Amino acid sequence: MKELQHLNKYFKKYWLRLFAGIIITIVARVFSLVMPPYVNKSVREVEAFLKTEGASVDALGGVLIENILIILGAALFSGFFTFLMRQTIINVSRYIEFDLKNEIFQHYQKLHLAFYKKNRTGDLMNRISEDVSQVRMYAGPVIMYGITTFTLFACVIPIMFYKAPTIAAYTLLPLPILSVLIYRISKIIHKRSTVVQEFLSGLSTFAQETFSGVNVIKAYGLERTTAEQMQELAHEGRDKSMDLVKVNAWFHPMMTLLIGVSNLLVIFIGGQQYISGKIDSLGIILEFIIYVNMLTWPVAIVGWLTSVIQRAEASQKRINEFLNVAPEIENSIETDTPITGTIEFKNVSFTYPDTGIQALKNVSFTIKAGETLAILGKTGAGKSTILDLIARLYDVDSGEILIDGTPLPSLNLNSLRNSLGAVPQDAFLFSDTIANNIKFGKEDASSAEIETAAKNAAVHENIIGFKQGYETILGERGLTLSGGQKQRVSIARALIKDPNIFLFDDCLSAVDTETEEKILGNLQEASSSKTSLIVSHRVSSARTADQIIILQDGEIAQNGPHELLLSENGYYKELYHTQLTDKENPQ
Numbered sequence: 001m002k003e004l005q006h007l008n009k010y011f012k013k014y015w016l017r018l019f020a021g022i023i024i025t026i027v028a029r030v031f032s033l034v035m036p037p038y039v040n041k042s043v044r045e046v047e048a049f050l051k052t053e054g055a056s057v058d059a060l061g062g063v064l065i066e067n068i069l070i071i072l073g074a075a076l077f078s079g080f081f082t083f084l085m086r087q088t089i090i091n092v093s094r095y096i097e098f099d100l101k102n103e104i105f106q107h108y109q110k111l112h113l114a115f116y117k118k119n120r121t122g123d124l125m126n127r128i129s130e131d132v133s134q135v136r137m138y139a140g141p142v143i144m145y146g147i148t149t150f151t152l153f154a155c156v157i158p159i160m161f162y163k164a165p166t167i168a169a170y171t172l173l174p175l176p177i178l179s180v181l182i183y184r185i186s187k188i189i190h191k192r193s194t195v196v197q198e199f200l201s202g203l204s205t206f207a208q209e210t211f212s213g214v215n216v217i218k219a220y221g222l223e224r225t226t227a228e229q230m231q232e233l234a235h236e237g238r239d240k241s242m243d244l245v246k247v248n249a250w251f252h253p254m255m256t257l258l259i260g261v262s263n264l265l266v267i268f269i270g271g272q273q274y275i276s277g278k279i280d281s282l283g284i285i286l287e288f289i290i291y292v293n294m295l296t297w298p299v300a301i302v303g304w305l306t307s308v309i310q311r312a313e314a315s316q317k318r319i320n321e322f323l324n325v326a327p328e329i330e331n332s333i334e335t336d337t338p339i340t341g342t343i344e345f346k347n348v349s350f351t352y353p354d355t356g357i358q359a360l361k362n363v364s365f366t367i368k369a370g371e372t373l374a375i376l377g378k379t380g381a382g383k384s385t386i387l388d389l390i391a392r393l394y395d396v397d398s399g400e401i402l403i404d405g406t407p408l409p410s411l412n413l414n415s416l417r418n419s420l421g422a423v424p425q426d427a428f429l430f431s432d433t434i435a436n437n438i439k440f441g442k443e444d445a446s447s448a449e450i451e452t453a454a455k456n457a458a459v460h461e462n463i464i465g466f467k468q469g470y471e472t473i474l475g476e477r478g479l480t481l482s483g484g485q486k487q488r489v490s491i492a493r494a495l496i497k498d499p500n501i502f503l504f505d506d507c508l509s510a511v512d513t514e515t516e517e518k519i520l521g522n523l524q525e526a527s528s529s530k531t532s533l534i535v536s537h538r539v540s541s542a543r544t545a546d547q548i549i550i551l552q553d554g555e556i557a558q559n560g561p562h563e564l565l566l567s568e569n570g571y572y573k574e575l576y577h578t579q580l581t582d583k584e585n586p587q
């Protein structure tokens with residue numbers, strides 16, 4: 001139960017509702033206890049009537065109707081309070097479920113990128129959905145049924161022993177056996193259903209990958225192989241499900257059997273006692289049959305509750321594992337720190353913690369606010385890493401990055417990220433309209449602003465060419481943009497934000513050189529007073545920059561403006577001539 005202590009703060013938050021729920025649960029059960037003695041009483045009245053000669057039928061009818069009305073009234077009250085019980089306790093468990101999901105989601109958002117690389121998306125989703133549902137069972141049904149069971153035990157068992165101790169002892173005998181059996185079966189059911197769940201999630205991953213990669217499957221003619229693999233998996237799934245069904249099938253018959261045995265014992269022992277004159281009325285046998293039936297579910301539920309608590313504990317353990325991961329990038333500055341845009345790298349070295357790859361070695365450069373820096377270099381040279389470090393997605397190992405003279409950790413993280421307009425290498429667009437995808441950079445942007453941004457990113461003409469223009473839905477159930485169109489929508493998203501620093505990560509790689517020139521021209525205008533970092537493989541993206549850095553294996557090999565680098569022998573000059581030749585002699 002150690003792990004589940006995490007929920008105590010929520011129980012405290014909703015203590016009043018919970019307390020009301022507990023009282024209501026007790027009241028509901030107490031009302032349900034009115035019926036059995038009145039049934040007994042009615043039988044006695046009938047027995048007395050039969051024994052007394054000349055007794056009035058009308059008088060008997062009157063008493064019986066009175067008893068029936070009392071039983072009916074108590075049942076109505078019990079039903080009403082049972083309704084209120086669910087409205088309080090189950091509602092609290094839903095509130096806790098909601099709060100816990102929000103807590104986990106907000107925590108996920110604070111976690112480091114390395115966390116997302118280490119843990120699979122399916123696992124993250126499972127913990128926030130499946131595991132939270134298991135934990136909810138503890139916060140609601142366990143409390144509700146637990147109190148119901150406790151109240152019934154505390155009231156019914158003493159009443160039974162008070163009224164007829166021998167019948168009570170015999171009839172209660174099978175109930176603990178029932179409880180243990182249900183506990184065992186619940187555990188087996190849980191084990192097997194976990195196997196089925198895991199299998200099903202593997203099956204859906206396979207199906208999802210198949211559908212996502214349907215182009216490749218068709219292109220390689222692998223439809224048949226894939227269908228066979230799917231069939232194999234389906235057969236395996238059927239066997240696992242059958243294992244589960246077999247145990248499930250034992251549950252109800254066993255319950256019925258044990259209830260039957262208890263009822264038989266009441267009738268048998270009660271009958272013997274009646275014959276031997278130890279009890280004076282058949283009414284007591286009827287009363288006991290009702291008690292036994294009242295107790296059966298709570299007894300069965302003790303076993304079920306135990307296994308639910310164990311599952312909730314295991315789920316909360318998995319949730320806590322993630323909640324206990326501390327965010328590596330901490331925001332230690334509460335107040336806003338406005339940013340102009342001078343960026344300085346001082347002997348920065350950085351190694352990716354998960355791969356151990358040293359991406360940057362002693363990198364130093366300065367770029368003044370409003371200037372443009374182009375970063376070129378072979379693939380894997382460390383270009384994107386520089387941009388990620390500026391956005392503080394990672395903290396440096398040694399050296400220092402300063403913005404406007406302040407080291408990054410001394411800047412408010414939100415101020416820093418709000419002042420950046422980042423266009424990543426692989427543009428990610430949401431399954432939403434194009435307008436909303438662009439507006440992602442500025443939620444309150446007007447249609448005119450969206451259009452201007454799209455024009456500057458040279459994608460406006462493409463967008464108005466679609467039937468629904470800016471309202472065209474992208475993604476799985478919508479339109480698929482070409483690589484170049486995606487990149488340009490992503491650029492529009494950064495432009496509309498109007499930040500002080502632009503980070504363009506090879507974001508023009510999928511557009512032709514003519515469009516590239518057009519966009520660069522627009523960018524120069526739109527971002528003339530802004531600091532821009534452009535990572536690229538093309539000289540055409542770099543030539544107008546105030547400063548160009550050539551990275552080689554994480555180190556700066558060359559640094560200077562276009563003219564200077566052209567005058568030096570090195571990567572830049574080679575690249576310039578290769579790309580110039582390509583342009584002059586296209587294949």
Ligand SMILES: Nc1ncnc2c1ncn2[C@@H]1O[C@H](COP(=O)(O)OP(=O)(O)OP(=O)(O)O)[C@@H](O)[C@H]1O
Binds near residue numbers: 354359379383386506
């Ligand atoms: N998230 C990451 N985790 C671990 N290692 C990484 C990560 N990202 C990059 N690396 C490694 O760090 C090195 C530098 O990568 P980086 O992405 O900065 O190169 P790049 O110059 O931008 O390359 P490209 O031009 O192909 O985009 C590479 O060796 C790469 O494998």
